[in-house]
Amino acid sequence: MTIRLDQPTTASLDAATPSAPPRRRFGVSHPVVAQPGLVLAVVVILLAVAFCVVPGVFTWKDPYVPDTSAILAGPSAAQPFGTDRLGRDIYTRTVYGTVITLTATLLAVSIAFFIGTALGLIAGFVRRVVDLVLMRVVDVLLSVPGLLLTMVVVSALGYGTTNVAIAVGISSVANFARVMRAEVLRVTQADFVEAAASIGTHRFAILLRHVLPNSMSSVVALIPLQFGSSILAIAALGFLGFGAPPPQPEWGMLVAEGRDVLAVAPWISLFPGAVILSVVLASNRISRALQPGGGV
Amino acid sequence: GTDGTSAVGTKSGGAPVKGGTLKFAWLGAPETIDPQVNSSFAGANLSNNIVDRLLFQDRDTGEFSPWLATKWEYNDDITEYTFTLREDVTFSDGTKFNATSVKNNLDQFFNGDEALGILPNGKSYLGPYKETEVVGDYVVKVRFSAPNASFLQLTAHSGTGNIGFLADKTLKSSAEDRLKPENVIGTGPFTVTEYVPKVRTVIARREDYAWAPAALGHQGPAYLDKIEFITIPEASVRVGALQSGDVPAAFDILPTDEKVLTAQGFELTARINPGFTLGWQFNLSLAPTDDINVRRAIVAATDRAGFKKTLLSESEGEAHSVLTDGVPGFADYSQGALKYDLDLARKLLDDAGWKPGADGIRAKDGVKLKLKGTGNVLVPDARVTYEATQAALKSIGVDVEIVFDPRNIPAEQLTAQYHLANINRGRNDVAVLNTQLNPDRGNGAVIPADFPDRARIVETFNALDTATGAAQAPLAKAVQDLIHEELVLVDPQFQTSQVAAAKGVRDIYLDGADRLIFLSTWVGGE
Amino acid sequence: MSLLSFTDVNIWYNRRGEQPSQAVAGVSLAVEPGELVTIVGESGSGKSTLIRSAIGLLPGNSRISGEIRLAGAGVAGWSHNRFARYRGTYVGFIPQDPGVSLNPVKPIGRQIEDALRTRLRRRRLLPFGNGAHTQRIRSEAFRFLELAGLPAPEAIYSKYPHELSGGMKQRVLIAIALSGEPKLLIADEPTSALDVTVQKQILDHLDLLREELGIGILLVTHDLGVALDRADRIVVMRDGSVVEEGTGGEILHGARDGYTRRLLDAAPGLHTGRLTPRPIGLGSAKLTRADGHERSTAEYAIEVTNVSKTFTTRRGGVVHSVKAADEVSFKVKSGTTHALVGESGAGKSTIARIVAGLRAADSGEVRLLGQAGRWSRKRLSRSLQFVYQNPYSSLDPRFSVADLVTEPIRVHRKDIGRRDRHEIALELLDGVRLPRRYARRKAGELSGGQAQRVAIARALSLNPEIVILDEAVSALDVSVQAEILQLLADLQAAYSLTYLFITHDLGVVKLFADTVSVLRAGSVVESADTASVLGNPQQEYTKLLIDSVPGSHLTA
Amino acid sequence: MLKYALLKLGRALIVVWGAFTASFILLYLMPASPIELLFPPDERASIDPQAFQEMERAYGFDLPAWQQYLDRLLAALRGDFGTSVGTGQPVLTAIGEALPNTVILAVCALVLASLFALSIAWVATYLESAWLRNLIAGVPPLLVSFPSFLLGLIIIKVFSFQLGWFPPISGEGLRGLVLPAVALAIPVSGPIAQLLLRNFQTEYASPYVLTSYSKGIRKGRVLNSDVLRNASLPALTQGGIIVGELLAGAVITETIFSRAGIGRLTEDAVRAQDVPVVQGIVMLVAVCFVTVNFVVDVSYPLVDPRLKAVPEGVIA
Numbered sequence A: 001m002t003i004r005l006d007q008p009t010t011a012s013l014d015a016a017t018p019s020a021p022p023r024r025r026f027g028v029s030h031p032v033v034a035q036p037g038l039v040l041a042v043v044v045i046l047l048a049v050a051f052c053v054v055p056g057v058f059t060w061k062d063p064y065v066p067d068t069s070a071i072l073a074g075p076s077a078a079q080p081f082g083t084d085r086l087g088r089d090i091y092t093r094t095v096y097g098t099v100i101t102l103t104a105t106l107l108a109v110s111i112a113f114f115i116g117t118a119l120g121l122i123a124g125f126v127r128r129v130v131d132l133v134l135m136r137v138v139d140v141l142l143s144v145p146g147l148l149l150t151m152v153v154v155s156a157l158g159y160g161t162t163n164v165a166i167a168v169g170i171s172s173v174a175n176f177a178r179v180m181r182a183e184v185l186r187v188t189q190a191d192f193v194e195a196a197a198s199i200g201t202h203r204f205a206i207l208l209r210h211v212l213p214n215s216m217s218s219v220v221a222l223i224p225l226q227f228g229s230s231i232l233a234i235a236a237l238g239f240l241g242f243g244a245p246p247p248q249p250e251w252g253m254l255v256a257e258g259r260d261v262l263a264v265a266p267w268i269s270l271f272p273g274a275v276i277l278s279v280v281l282a283s284n285r286i287s288r289a290l291q292p293g294g295g296v
Numbered sequence B: 001g002t003d004g005t006s007a008v009g010t011k012s013g014g015a016p017v018k019g020g021t022l023k024f025a026w027l028g029a030p031e032t033i034d035p036q037v038n039s040s041f042a043g044a045n046l047s048n049n050i051v052d053r054l055l056f057q058d059r060d061t062g063e064f065s066p067w068l069a070t071k072w073e074y075n076d077d078i079t080e081y082t083f084t085l086r087e088d089v090t091f092s093d094g095t096k097f098n099a100t101s102v103k104n105n106l107d108q109f110f111n112g113d114e115a116l117g118i119l120p121n122g123k124s125y126l127g128p129y130k131e132t133e134v135v136g137d138y139v140v141k142v143r144f145s146a147p148n149a150s151f152l153q154l155t156a157h158s159g160t161g162n163i164g165f166l167a168d169k170t171l172k173s174s175a176e177d178r179l180k181p182e183n184v185i186g187t188g189p190f191t192v193t194e195y196v197p198k199v200r201t202v203i204a205r206r207e208d209y210a211w212a213p214a215a216l217g218h219q220g221p222a223y224l225d226k227i228e229f230i231t232i233p234e235a236s237v238r239v240g241a242l243q244s245g246d247v248p249a250a251f252d253i254l255p256t257d258e259k260v261l262t263a264q265g266f267e268l269t270a271r272i273n274p275g276f277t278l279g280w281q282f283n284l285s286l287a288p289t290d291d292i293n294v295r296r297a298i299v300a301a302t303d304r305a306g307f308k309k310t311l312l313s314e315s316e317g318e319a320h321s322v323l324t325d326g327v328p329g330f331a332d333y334s335q336g337a338l339k340y341d342l343d344l345a346r347k348l349l350d351d352a353g354w355k356p357g358a359d360g361i362r363a364k365d366g367v368k369l370k371l372k373g374t375g376n377v378l379v380p381d382a383r384v385t386y387e388a389t390q391a392a393l394k395s396i397g398v399d400v401e402i403v404f405d406p407r408n409i410p411a412e413q414l415t416a417q418y419h420l421a422n423i424n425r426g427r428n429d430v431a432v433l434n435t436q437l438n439p440d441r442g443n444g445a446v447i448p449a450d451f452p453d454r455a456r457i458v459e460t461f462n463a464l465d466t467a468t469g470a471a472q473a474p475l476a477k478a479v480q481d482l483i484h485e486e487l488v489l490v491d492p493q494f495q496t497s498q499v500a501a502a503k504g505v506r507d508i509y510l511d512g513a514d515r516l517i518f519l520s521t522w523v524g525g526e
Numbered sequence C: 001m002s003l004l005s006f007t008d009v010n011i012w013y014n015r016r017g018e019q020p021s022q023a024v025a026g027v028s029l030a031v032e033p034g035e036l037v038t039i040v041g042e043s044g045s046g047k048s049t050l051i052r053s054a055i056g057l058l059p060g061n062s063r064i065s066g067e068i069r070l071a072g073a074g075v076a077g078w079s080h081n082r083f084a085r086y087r088g089t090y091v092g093f094i095p096q097d098p099g100v101s102l103n104p105v106k107p108i109g110r111q112i113e114d115a116l117r118t119r120l121r122r123r124r125l126l127p128f129g130n131g132a133h134t135q136r137i138r139s140e141a142f143r144f145l146e147l148a149g150l151p152a153p154e155a156i157y158s159k160y161p162h163e164l165s166g167g168m169k170q171r172v173l174i175a176i177a178l179s180g181e182p183k184l185l186i187a188d189e190p191t192s193a194l195d196v197t198v199q200k201q202i203l204d205h206l207d208l209l210r211e212e213l214g215i216g217i218l219l220v221t222h223d224l225g226v227a228l229d230r231a232d233r234i235v236v237m238r239d240g241s242v243v244e245e246g247t248g249g250e251i252l253h254g255a256r257d258g259y260t261r262r263l264l265d266a267a268p269g270l271h272t273g274r275l276t277p278r279p280i281g282l283g284s285a286k287l288t289r290a291d292g293h294e295r296s297t298a299e300y301a302i303e304v305t306n307v308s309k310t311f312t313t314r315r316g317g318v319v320h321s322v323k324a325a326d327e328v329s330f331k332v333k334s335g336t337t338h339a340l341v342g343e344s345g346a347g348k349s350t351i352a353r354i355v356a357g358l359r360a361a362d363s364g365e366v367r368l369l370g371q372a373g374r375w376s377r378k379r380l381s382r383s384l385q386f387v388y389q390n391p392y393s394s395l396d397p398r399f400s401v402a403d404l405v406t407e408p409i410r411v412h413r414k415d416i417g418r419r420d421r422h423e424i425a426l427e428l429l430d431g432v433r434l435p436r437r438y439a440r441r442k443a444g445e446l447s448g449g450q451a452q453r454v455a456i457a458r459a460l461s462l463n464p465e466i467v468i469l470d471e472a473v474s475a476l477d478v479s480v481q482a483e484i485l486q487l488l489a490d491l492q493a494a495y496s497l498t499y500l501f502i503t504h505d506l507g508v509v510k511l512f513a514d515t516v517s518v519l520r521a522g523s524v525v526e527s528a529d530t531a532s533v534l535g536n537p538q539q540e541y542t543k544l545l546i547d548s549v550p551g552s553h554l555t556a
Numbered sequence D: 001m002l003k004y005a006l007l008k009l010g011r012a013l014i015v016v017w018g019a020f021t022a023s024f025i026l027l028y029l030m031p032a033s034p035i036e037l038l039f040p041p042d043e044r045a046s047i048d049p050q051a052f053q054e055m056e057r058a059y060g061f062d063l064p065a066w067q068q069y070l071d072r073l074l075a076a077l078r079g080d081f082g083t084s085v086g087t088g089q090p091v092l093t094a095i096g097e098a099l100p101n102t103v104i105l106a107v108c109a110l111v112l113a114s115l116f117a118l119s120i121a122w123v124a125t126y127l128e129s130a131w132l133r134n135l136i137a138g139v140p141p142l143l144v145s146f147p148s149f150l151l152g153l154i155i156i157k158v159f160s161f162q163l164g165w166f167p168p169i170s171g172e173g174l175r176g177l178v179l180p181a182v183a184l185a186i187p188v189s190g191p192i193a194q195l196l197l198r199n200f201q202t203e204y205a206s207p208y209v210l211t212s213y214s215k216g217i218r219k220g221r222v223l224n225s226d227v228l229r230n231a232s233l234p235a236l237t238q239g240g241i242i243v244g245e246l247l248a249g250a251v252i253t254e255t256i257f258s259r260a261g262i263g264r265l266t267e268d269a270v271r272a273q274d275v276p277v278v279q280g281i282v283m284l285v286a287v288c289f290v291t292v293n294f295v296v297d298v299s300y301p302l303v304d305p306r307l308k309a310v311p312e313g314v315i316a
């Protein structure tokens, strides 16, 4: 349907490229420490993971118990992100909300990854009718913008974090399928695949031993990227009110809870919003580092 | 804060000035401009200014006064009402308003018109409607097949399900044509001139309007040339637009913004929405809310007075009963059945055999005390009180999941899965209890068919239809006793209010159902 | 005053997180008017880096010390915009790779006009607002295209680069460089991507320009033959430093530096005799022919009879068809090497792939080891293996060397366990003279020559009788190329292998092949034993090919 | 060429049909009847069952699924997407009324976004100072990672309420269009800027740039006359997706800035489960997507001379 972007047109057209330089696996050939941005990104993600695993280490407060003595209090030493309309500590809620948002994100990305990769692999390897059919399916998925698609899917499945995650996952299937297919096409054209075939390797074995592993790196690099955009999508749906039920401190929800009082208590929205921003930024940065040939 | 008056904007301040356009912002948007279809808050507010009603209800006393009808009477068993109409009323297309108009409107409101694509919009409100008889040019008789005491209030009602009168031309238009401003013809002080769905509705003054209810204190045409209703869905933008002067007046002001606006010199007006308080109805068909002790415990764990003190704004009220304070027949249960007592709640659950489990959630016979409820997404503060109640219940071992789904949940699903159903219904009449909770009608508490004493319960509710005025008060008390003390059908949270803010705008009238009337409004003249 | 002078120039590249690497170390060099200086050196020796520094076209991560002067002016630290005044009009540049050095979305004419306009404007021959001068510029452009050896410029003026052949593109680039009327021309391997025939034309042309216009030329090449043929002065670079400098004769006869000597030895064009195989120490244990399959005793390992193949491509309803093989016939005796030569697109690869069973012929017959008919993939792969031009792309980048070379064994010999496979792998590495410690490396961690050895080891692992080598050494550095050829010769002797050897380099043919077929546009022009074809060519085309081999006249 | 265009057209039609079918499956086969959702649950009990059935019949929700599907499909082919359950308005009319507003907004946003993205890519490539370059190159990732729902609110707070430069609600006129267009443009410009930046960098590193420099051309002109076209052409192929993003972004922008349009219509319809409207919108965006892609596919070979001669396979 569309002209692929992920294949540099110049290179494929002016095929005068001499001996290809060895392709770097996962691009991170430079020591990670030398890239402060990347280090920071990794730290942010690790911190978010720690929030999920041991939230209690980062805060001693309870994310659910209202405190009528501190309603809509601004940021201070005691409550760095301020409090909400029930007097709950926003920072604590953000910490505890991490696990909700990130689990949902993980679910969404897994769905997109497994379905998308499988579709792309089959389409790219089997070619012919299967490719045509699968790519039209992918086109259909692409033809409806992510947010709208997720809204429709959520309204069919029902509200709640899990359903939102599934919807976001479905709407990103196409991304993985497209990249995977392009990669599979690229890899299957490589001489080593023909070489494997020429020594009598079974087609299926070629798929598993050669095509799949060599196609993975770009798709793997897409994972953190999708992770970031899924966080945004899940948060956006939470914001629109399709997400987690209260009192769950899902990130999008936290932002949404503050939207009405943005004028009087901006911290309710802004701090969780900033947390979302930094985690998404961090995963995009990591994705860039994982990109084959990326890393800078 | 709120000054206790009922007009939006500065009161008086010199002689009213004629002319000008008022921009008015609100949260919702009329779903249509057809007053007989509009049931949303914004829709009803719009309709209120383009159609008139037979009677006018005093917002403080609940008493009725003449409007399009000059006289009204009903028979003893309250099945037949006779209205005598004003003779000088015209629709905005110049045709006369008369007894036939009333009949045609009521008939279509009740029956709909399949050929025109008009749905039976009024069926549920008119109840046992039988027919309307044109007795004379300006006299009609409305008949019911069973007693219908609340009909009188309905003729004055300006909230959901109100009866506004439309010209024959409108009644003969198809549903689609009724979306065009020129086809919506009423008797009110304004006519619709522009309608952009979800964004803007403009109404303009009728110069020949001369039949305002006396209670409004202003006769003749309105002062304002035009009113432009602008929908601003985002609360913060709405307030911002007010503050920046882009719109001089706005409705749906959030309680959190009240203080700031007052400090900036805005005049805030708030009135409690009369009718059913906001709260949860219990599902009596579903375990564990079929256990009256659980229901009692929940009611006891709801800190209504505390909400009022810490979470709600000045304009909102503490719930004292299932009815809001002003509704005729209201009785106060705040020191009785609705008293906050967390220890009592614990004790009730202990006694009923709900023992705390390892995870802190109580259980009985292996069944956990887990409840599912719906939340209210439209009233901003509802979320807070529901969440506070949720937290309180959690602390005594009751786990409540609240679903804040902006969509309507299908009734079937609601009764089969939800223990607590959010409710908040406006109507300045005790009849609201009947429509909502009567097991033979709305049956909001899902009282099962084999419920002990069901017949008596139905009878107690039905009795409300058989009396009006002072005679109705004991019946209303009996129903409220039934609801709060005997059966525990609802857990009221608080009395919602509507707040409007304005600067330099005078006399926007809030009527008995808390809807706006712009007849006497004017701008300017500091 | 020299046109260009380098004095003790050092250039480093910074890479994020790594020590800066030095690409040029202490080079001093000057180019005088009318002089042709060539820089030779293996790939990566810093040739491009050095000459690009002279026109400020190094990438941003480079650092320069020392003095570089253009017309006496030190250029250190100049910005692009300051350099712009010298580029084009003072110093012209012909980039390394014509395939990608023209803007793909601009017509040829406009690309040369850009260059002309810069000059005309700079010389105040063209006021701003050049509408009236269109005609003038166009005729100028035509002049330079003709000068660069494109006789019919109108034909290509509005074409796009992809519509031209490599040689034409290269000439357009030369025209662009010339159109600034520079005093100095810097050319970075202007011919390495081209056929020998085209290469000759272009080099002849540069010579002519030097004589006629008296410009100085700094030419980079990795082909010693080219340098010896043409240069006034040759500079040999290695690892960023100049290791030798002198006239062609001095270099050819009196090279002091060991590296230069090896370059000389390795240059195929300079060779006379055929390679003599050396004994090889393989054949110890595990692998050795224990699988019981009989080696064929057929006289001819490969017999190709009247093979034809036509490709059709369709685009937008228009059908293009190319005759890639047209009634091709030749025979290869068992244990010998047969070369297929011909310019690019002659159909060499197509025939090789048909023989290897990778592609079906439209008509004709291929007999392998005396047997015709369809061979099963598995059966075929035991007797015949294919070695590709690009070693990297034919090796799965994720596999270790050991796994790569024993992949065919893994597929074919389920009876051989993991351990034994590793043993075999090590032996195979010995066989291709690759240290055993490389067994754990990945293909990407090998040099081109090393990777090609791995590919050859893999081809040998099943002990085949026929090996098809499709330009298997063309992508490699000359010195590496020589090593691989020697290795192949050794292996052939040890295992009586039959090679079908594809190349466009006649020097290599002379060195390596017993018999040769010359292909042109899909058909065999000439086919006989190497000595007679090269020594006494019957066809014009063959003569042209032979004549174009650089350096050949030096030894002939 | 014609055959190629027809092939693309065929594919486009298949995609539209696929979107129709998928949305039907998702929307019409939901557990509850859309009519059911029209009523608040507390009122539902007081609705006459007969009236209810009448309404179901009026909208055709009582038929078996396959029949509904065929009916809807045939009607859709005639250009009839049914009527809104919420307002009774024909879906096409509702969309038709909302569309112009969104188109104006989207076009402005697209122009802004493209200019912005292009400037970032251009400047980030032009600058010689490495840290400045990195600073600007860091902008697109930031744009991509910013929660767009928060962005609108912040923009309105700063530029309307704090500074008072623009009205918060966009009535008529250009001034009212500025903030919403910016709010919509910024998130959309993120991916475009990223793509352009990457393309600019790869193209700038291409050997043909050296050729241009060697002619004596200055950096700015090299960027304009060589890099720009090569780098931005591939962005065209993102057209369909970008248009989709604009429409999706309108959901939030239009709500925040109180504008009428497709975005508001969508949000309301999804909330109210107004199935015919939602499907109509899905069809609208799908048609936009395939149209843009079709135009790009068919015209791309015209703007990119290389593609005229390439065999089929390159265009997937």
Ligand SMILES: Nc1ncnc2c1ncn2[C@@H]1O[C@H](COP(=O)(O)OP(=O)(O)OP(=O)(O)O)[C@@H](O)[C@H]1O
Pocket: C013, C014, C015, C022, C023, C041, C042, C043, C044, C045, C046, C047, C048, C049, C050, C059, C061, C222
């Ligand atoms: N942009 C760059 N960044 C880092 N290192 C580089 C860069 N360009 C070249 N190098 C390194 O500098 C050294 C010299 O490279 P250069 O391109 O000058 O070699 P060359 O002699 O022209 O080789 P070839 O014959 O292959 O063109 C090599 O080791 C190369 O890897």
Ligand SMILES: Nc1ncnc2c1ncn2[C@@H]1O[C@H](COP(=O)(O)OP(=O)(O)OP(=O)(O)O)[C@@H](O)[C@H]1O
Pocket: C311, C312, C313, C322, C323, C324, C342, C343, C344, C345, C346, C347, C348, C349, C350, C351, C504
């Ligand atoms: N798969 C294919 N589809 C269409 N045309 C092809 C295909 N493979 C080769 N050709 C065409 O067939 C002709 C011969 O190609 P082939 O690859 O055999 O040439 P070659 O002599 O190996 O050239 P080179 O030296 O460049 O490798 C060329 O014109 C080529 O474009």
Ligand SMILES: [Mg+2]
Pocket: C047, C048, C049, C096, C188
């Ligand atoms: Mg070089």
Ligand SMILES: [Mg+2]
Pocket: C348, C349, C350, C471
């Ligand atoms: Mg070839």
